[in-house]
Amino acid sequence: MTICVATSTLKHMLDYQPSLNDVFHALADPTRRAIFERLVEGDAPVSELAKPLAMSLAAVVQHIQILEHAGLIATHKTGRVRTCRIEPRALREAETWIAQRRDLWERRLDRLGEILDEQQSATSSNKEPT
């Protein structure tokens, strides 16, 4: 079924929320999601995050930098130890983006359902009694 709706806003959509690119890109990798999930349990130094991962410390640091660049986590250094923690805002923005689209889509489905119901009622009431 094709519903024709104005698409004039499509081009404008490309210009906004550049940070969502970084957030979704950061979440698209299983190592980065695993690091994020570990940090949900509590703040942790980079060395502890790296321990269970089958990769070099340098690779882990790169993943952490991508998470930090996306605003999903923050890090701070005390002496020689860099500790990571969750930054909730970026994740909340991604969640909001998804939830709003899901909500709009569900409302459209509801509207379509109502239209079909109305059409069915109109058809029934227009029928000649047998």
Place this chain on the structure above:
Amino acid sequence: MTICVATSTLKHMLDYQPSLNDVFHALADPTRRAIFERLVEGDAPVSELAKPLAMSLAAVVQHIQILEHAGLIATHKTGRVRTCRIEPRALREAETWIAQRRDLWERRLDRLGEILDEQQSATSSNKEPT
């Protein structure tokens, strides 16, 4: 503040939900998010989706294939027209993943707040009256 929590599950986390990689990767691109947002308004043929985008039809088709591979949309061909529509399941999975992590993180914050409150109460009740 660093909280030491067992990280034994970190390695296992890398093995599950491979499709989340595809969903988040698909959403990490503004053109693909724009196409998805357009489809939230209603099903549309590829040619209509391509119209407002400053790129070749082949490039748009590639974006659509990535969205379809991630399970975010489905397409069907009638004659020479390929029409696209939203597939809600993959988006819901991504939303659930994010919501669960946010929920866990918020609960941890609540627990920390309770521990701090208890410590404060204990300190107050142990104080000698002046």
